[in-house]
Every structure is written in structure tokens, then in C-alpha cells.
Amino acid sequence: MGVICDGLVVEYLAGTRTVRPIDGLSIDVADGELALLLGASGSGKTTLLSVLAAILRPTSGTVTVAGQQVAQLHGRALANYRQRTIGVVFQAFNLIPSLRATENVQLPLRAAGVSASQARRRANALLSEFGLDERRDHRPGDLSGGQQQRVAIARALALDPPVLLADEPTAHLDYVQVESLVKLLRKIAAEGRTVIVSTHDERLTPIADRVIEMTPAGADTVSFARAVELAPGEVLFSEGDRGELVYLIDDGEIEIVKSAGKGKLETVARLGPGAYFGELAPMLKLPRTATARATVATRVLGMSGPEFRQRVRAEKLAELVADRAT
Numbered sequence: 201m202g203v204i205c206d207g208l209v210v211e212y213l214a215g216t217r218t219v220r221p222i223d224g225l226s227i228d229v230a231d232g233e234l235a236l237l238l239g240a241s242g243s244g245k246t247t248l249l250s251v252l253a254a255i256l257r258p259t260s261g262t263v264t265v266a267g268q269q270v271a272q273l274h275g276r277a278l279a280n281y282r283q284r285t286i287g288v289v290f291q292a293f294n295l296i297p298s299l300r301a302t303e304n305v306q307l308p309l310r311a312a313g314v315s316a317s318q319a320r321r322r323a324n325a326l327l328s329e330f331g332l333d334e335r336r337d338h339r340p341g342d343l344s345g346g347q348q349q350r351v352a353i354a355r356a357l358a359l360d361p362p363v364l365l366a367d368e369p370t371a372h373l374d375y376v377q378v379e380s381l382v383k384l385l386r387k388i389a390a391e392g393r394t395v396i397v398s399t400h401d402e403r404l405t406p407i408a409d410r411v412i413e414m415t416p417a418g419a420d421t422v423s424f425a426r427a428v429e430l431a432p433g434e435v436l437f438s439e440g441d442r443g444e445l446v447y448l449i450d451d452g453e454i455e456i457v458k459s460a461g462k463g464k465l466e467t468v469a470r471l472g473p474g475a476y477f478g479e480l481a482p483m484l485k486l487p488r489t490a491t492a493r494a495t496v497a498t499r500v501l502g503m504s505g506p507e508f509r510q511r512v513r514a515e516k517l518a519e520l521v522a523d524r525a526t
Contacts, residue, residue: 201267202230202394203252203363208261210247221247224261227412229396231362234389234407237398239414245398248414249365252396253286254278266362266394283312287356289366293348295340295355301327301347302336305355312359319358326354330384346377353384364388366397370404382407402482402505426502430494436478441488443481445502449473452498458490470495479508 205227211220221244229235237245250256251263254270263270266285273281295304305323310316327336330350340348349369356364366385370378378401386407389395397404405411426445430436430452437443439459447454453472460466468490471477481488482505 201264201362202228202233203235203266203396204228204262204264205248205251206262206264208248208251208263209259210244210251210256211259220259222251222258229394229410231394232389232392233409234385234395234397235410235412236404236408237396237412237414238400238402238405240400243414245414246367249288249367249396249398252363252365253288254282283308284359285361285363287359287361287364289349289352289356289364289369291368291371293340293352293372295348295351297340300337300339301332301343301351304340304351305358308355308358322358323354326357327351330354344377345372345374346380349373349377349381350384353388357388361393363394363396366395368399368401369397370399370401378403405505428500428502430498430500432494432496434494436492436494436500437488438491439488441481443478443488445504446479446482446508447477447492447500447502449475449477450499450501452500453495454492454498454500455495456490456492465491476508479505482508 205225208222208225209220210222211218213219221242225244225248227235237248239245247256251258252265252270254273257271265281268281268285270281296307299307302320302323305326306316306319309319309322314322324333324336327333327350330353332347332350332354335343335347338347340351343351349372353364353366356366369381369385373381382404385395385397385404389409397408427450428436428447436447436454449471451473453470454475454477455467456469456471456477457465457467469477477492478488480486
């Protein structure tokens with residue numbers, strides 16, 4: 201059943217000014233899918249999570265989560281929704297410092313009326329599943345950021361909700377911890393649960409089933425796309441450079457070469473018009489893994505990560521329509 205928003209609008213007053221962080225948003229995320237809300241601060245990511253968690257009511261539009269019309273829930277039905285339909289992982293973890301890991305995970309279970317023995321078994325099983333069996337009696341202050349994150353996820357899943365929401369889950373993690381979190385989120389979604397993650401971290405995009413671009417309210421759309429003319433032999437970027445753009449060859453040819461040791465270069469690809477290259481560096485925030493140079497007079501179009509994803513999605517849709525027409 202997943203999560204469906206149709207024409208969602210959220211607005212509020214800030215002094216005398218009306219702010220509309222979400223204006224006409226429509227999304228459809230199915231069971232078993234992992235969706236990213238990708239955007240900078242102020243783009244409405246946390247606002248959308250608050251609406252889905254029934255903390256904030258929208259101004260207009262409809263929100264359906266696991267088959268329930270969220271705006272129509274009141275009283276006991278609303279409390280039950282918040283308790284059993286939605287699991288929330290907060291940016292700052294929000295673990296209770298005085299409680300052990302297992303006790304933090306048991307909290308929502310005990311609040312839902314689960315017996316102490318059942319709550320303890322469920323909490324310990326989750327912590328064991330997430331590799332924290334030996335840490336279940338540790339308090340948050342004795343855990344690393346990645347371990348606290350896993351405890352917070354275990355707590356959010358304690359009552360086995362069909363939808364998991366995570367607000368900026370990589371904010372307090374280093375690179376190694378992010379890799380572990382990525383695998384865990386992918387596993388959780390693969391079990392049939394809808395997972396929606398708000399983030400500005402594009403390292404998460406490779407694991408997502410869909411990426412929802414969020415734009416700050418009132419902001420102009422900024423395009424980073426630019427045309428680059430290259431002379432024969434001219435280098436566009438070198439191995440080890442930082443990269444912000446993905447490139448599309450409009451005309452000419454690009455040779456991709458890598459270091460082969462002792463000052464030698466190895467050609468790994470020759471690309472012609474219509475080919476994309478250079479996507480790993482901006483998408484995964486990695487240094488360039490090869491050098492790109494023109495073999496003839498060449499024109500390329502550089503675009504940002506979001507522009508690249510939008511273009512690829514549009515091309516895939518066009519291919520699908522063409523296939524159905526034949």
C-alpha cells in the first residue's frame with residue numbers, strides 16, 4: 201500500500217509572511233521501496249516527514265499511508281497510527297541517556313502494552329539482528345554514533361511498522377558508518393517495508409528506488425549545466441580531481457584513461473555522442489577515478505547530479521513509451 205501524497209500543500213505564518221515549504225507535491229512510494237527526499241535545508245524534507253508521521257496536518261491535498269487517510273484520523277485511531285504504522289528515526293537519535301540500549305528499544309513496546317518479557321525478547325532480537333548483541337546493556341554514551349543509529353532504528357522497528365521514516369540519518373556518521381547504514385536501510389526496505397529518508401547526502405542515491413528532489417520554498421531553480429568546447433588532446437578533468445558535474449557528449453569523442461604505473465596511461469574507453477561519463481565523482485562524492493580528454497574537437501554538456509538524474513529518468517520514460525507503442 202505504501203505512501204501516496206496527492207497535491208500536498210503545507211503553509212504557515214512566519215510573522216506576517218506566509219511560508220509554503222511544500223506546494224502541490226505528489227509522490228507514490230510502494231511497499232518494499234526506499235525513497236530519498238533529497239534537498240538542502242529549507243526544502244521541506246522534515247516538513248514532509250512530519251506530515252507523514254501525523255505530527256503536522258497539511259493545508260490541503262491528501263496523504264495516504266499504508267491504506268489510511270492520515271488527515272482523517274483522530275483520537276485512538278490517530279494514536280494507533282503513530283504507534284504502529286510509522287517508525288521514526290530522528291536525526292539526533294533521541295535515545296534516553298540513562299537507559300541501556302535494550303531498554304531504549306523496549307520503550308515503544310511497553311507503551312503499547314507488550315509484557316516486559318516479550319518486550320525484552322523482541323528488543324534483544326532486533327539488536328542481535330543489527331549486530332549489537334554485545335552492546336545491548338550499554339548506555340548511549342558508551343556507544344559510537346553508528347551504534348546509536350542502529351539502536352534508534354531498532355527502536356523505530358520495535359512494533360514492526362510498515363513504514364519507516366528517517367530524518368538525515370547520515371548527519372552524525374563518518375564514511376565507514378554511512379556504508380553500514382546504507383546496507384541496513386536497503387535490507388529493511390527489501391523486507392517489504394516502505395522506507396523514506398530525508399537527506400542532503402548524495403552518497404545514498406545509489407541504493408534508492410526513487411529520488412524525490414525537494415526545492416527550498418521560494419527559491420529559483422539553479423542550473424549548473426554548461427557547454428564545454430574541447431580542442432583535440434585537451435583534458436576535461438584528471439584522475440584524482442574533485443568533481444561536481446556529470447558530462448554528456450554532444451559531438452566528438454572522449455577518451456577515458458587511467459594510470460597504469462610508471463607514468464603510463466591505459467585507455468579504458470572511447471565514448472562518442474550521446475554517451476554519459478564522470479557520474480561517480482559527483483554522485484558518490486569521490487575523487488575522479490580516471491582522466492577524460494578529447495581525441496578530436498569535442499563539445500560536452502556538464503550537469504549537476506540532480507539534473508543528470510532527471511535527464512536519465514526522462515529518457516527511460518521516453519524509452520518505455522516507445523516500447524509500448526511498438
